[in-house]
Amino acid sequence: MNLARILRHCFTGSLAVRRVFPDAVLIAIEQAISRTEVSHDGEILFAVEAALNTWPLLRDQSARERAIEAFAQLRVWDTEDNNGVLIYLLLADRDVEIVADRGISSKVDTEEWEKICREMEDAFRRGQFEPGVIAGIRAIGNHLQTHFPAERKGGENELSDRPVIL
Template sequence: MNFTRILRHVLTGKLALRRIFPAASLTAIEQAIQQSELNHGGQICFAVEAALNTIPLLKNQTARERAVEVFSQLHIWDTEHNNGVLIYLLLADRDVEVIADRDIHAKVSSEEWEIICRSMESAFRQQQFESGVIEGINAVGSHLRKYFPSDPNHKKNELTNKPVILE
């Protein structure tokens, strides 16, 4: 058991999340997703969670494992063209994971998603949360533009553009 990690999760609560992502930042992130999706046929969802609950934390659940759960819970796998992408932030660990549905995952390597995650984490270490998330959205959007160009006949927004705050 990693007591430092447990302590970090216990001390990182909803107040920290609200301080780091005030309403204005959440609105800017929502607008960035909306703007990005005008330029491609993919779907982007940003979800942030302050900390893991006790049982997953004691079982040493990783941010990656949690992101896969969230991907499923939010039905990101259920987009018409299988091109949904989740950007997940576990705030207590400052760990970002990108989970992509099968059609986009087949085209973009895990290493490319990892580069986006590390870049966002670097911004977070400098306390640049809003800009770090927006840069990540833009980087994901670049991949989606390349493989799923905008189609005027298919402009349905299948996933919420609002950041998902997981409680």
């Protein structure tokens, strides 16, 4: 059990999320997702969570494990071509995880997803949350455009582009 991590999670609440992701930033993220989804048939969802609840924290749940839970909870897997991608940020840990459905994960190496995560985390360490998230969205969009170019008529949106605060 990591005492520093527990304290960080105890003192990171919803106000911290609102401080780094005010409404204007959430709107910019939503618009970035909308813009990139015009060029591909994939689906991107951004979710941020301030901190883990007590029990998962005491069990030392990793951000990756929580991201996988959120992927299921938010039904990112429920797209026609299995090409949904979740960008999950656990703010207390400043840890970004990308969970990609089987349709896209079979086409993009894990190292590519990890590279995007590290670049986002680097931006966050510099306090650049909005640019960091938008750069991550663009990078993911590039992969989706390569493997799932836009073909749907009417640009059907299977997942909301609006960021989710868990």
